[in-house]
Amino acid sequence: MARPKALCLADLEPVGPGTPAGRYLRLFWQPVMRAKDLAPGRAKPLEMLGEKFTIYRGQDGAPHVVAHRCPHRGTPLSLGWVEGDAIRCRYHGWKFDGTGQCIAQPNEDRPFSQKITLASYPVREYAGLIFAYLGDGAPPTFRQYPDLDRPGVLIADPVEVLPCTFWNRFDNDHGHRHWVHRATAQRLGREDILILHHETAEETAYGWKGTRSVKGRGGDAETSYGEVLSGAKAEAERAMGLARVTHWFMPNARLLFQRSRAKGFEHREVWDSKVVWTVPVNDAAHATFDVTLTPLEGADARAYAEARAQQEQEAETRWDLAEAILAGEMTLEDLPGDISGYTSFTIEDYVTQVGQGSLAERGPEHLAMGDEGPIFHRRLWLREVNAMMASQPLADWRLPAEPLLPNGK
């Protein structure tokens, strides 16, 4: 049999059922919603991987992901009522239990509910998120992330949905921080964010690891900007090593360590261990789920959780600001001075990534030495998806059993 033609990056942009990237992502559990965004007894529409679903939480608290539409005549089940652990369609009252089995057809003289089932998907709740397995057959073992399972303050940030391909988020390598987040760094007086790094990549049992070193003292204008602002900070960070690694858990999660930007903590040596999942909503939008674990206890932990809560209110209007910046009505330097550093980071990332559009809209790229992370990530993805399309064995990615936090912090 002829071997399928090798895919290129643009072939990995569509994510619907049957597409190469869609098939690959459906081999793994994916986060689909933040747990606190789904109250008991509530149903909502859900779009993930180019498919629509209904998600609901039973009155006993168990989440469920089922088909979007009622199998009777196609009304979205998200419009219906949650009754116990079941969902009832708003159109003619058909009712489905937590496994998707139809259990009531109240308008029928001769009900045939035992013959009607609704697609339903395995669901797990973990680290403040709801995960679902949207692929075929039995799900793989559920992955836990030891860096999030430590004692401390666990925060699932408001979910970010950006109207652009998930590749724009994948490609958001470390080299952007100095430039994209310059306005926040200057506003918070955080020179460490302005340090220029060079990143190298190596494959691991779980995907790949990016390691950074402070960029050499080359003396060109861009480098000296970072040097002038960083100075001794760069040395301190070099010695500490915390911000120097990113671990990519194939296919679409990564772990990084960042010094907190929360109000009142922005000048303390408080570090978040952060896991970020990037999940396509459809071909032209993606969701980012950020969960941080900050190893604080007692009064410090309470104060930290309170400071981070500022993001919740700001999430309502942050994309209005981002769109105004993209439209040229204001600049990133014009953002309100008291906005949370976490929120201004999301706005800064929004404008650069949404502004990139689709892969095709970027036009021909000119990749350089500084793009090692994205190049490595793309290569791993292409290797795995091409292997899947040719029915060849795939890498059996294994998450570490212990936290990856360096320096024993």
Ligand code: FES
């Ligand atoms: S469409 Fe759902 S019960 Fe008729």
Ligand SMILES: [Fe+2]
């Ligand atoms: Fe960023």
